[in-house]
Amino acid sequence: MWNPEHVAQTATQVLVEYLGVAARFVVEDAMDATASSHALPQANHEAHLRSFLINLSQQLPAGLPNERIRQTILERCTAPAPITPLQK
Numbered sequence: 001m002w003n004p005e006h007v008a009q010t011a012t013q014v015l016v017e018y019l020g021v022a023a024r025f026v027v028e029d030a031m032d033a034t035a036s037s038h039a040l041p042q043a044n045h046e047a048h049l050r051s052f053l054i055n056l057s058q059q060l061p062a063g064l065p066n067e068r069i070r071q072t073i074l075e076r077c078t079a080p081a082p083i084t085p086l087q088k
Contacts, residue, residue, distance in 0.1 A: 002048040004031060010076045011056060018064050030056035049077055 008027050015023035033055040034048065053070045060066055 002045045004035070004048075004052075007031075007049060007052055007073075007077050011052075011073050014069060014072050014076070018069070019061075026059045027056070030059045033058075046078070049074065 008031050011027045011030070012023050015026060019026060030052055034052040053074060056073070057066050057070060060069065
């Protein structure tokens with residue numbers, strides 16, 4: 001299920017290393033562009049995430065390792081959540 005809060009938090013954590021406090025604004029702009037996409041209302045998590053990553057790439061300043069950033073966010077947002085003792 002698409003969880004924009006989790007994706008935004010994860011992306012911000014990854015981007016802080018490169019952009020500092022500006023990371024939040026870049027993520028917000030990319031998330032706004034993703035949320036306003038009319039083609040995605042019923043799409044699954046992966047479709048939303050890929051759309052967000054495309055929008056994020058368009059927001060990143062030149063000179064950053066865009067592919068590494070996108071891959072890190074993709075991996076962190078698609079990794080299965082760890083099982084807690086309460087879920088067993």
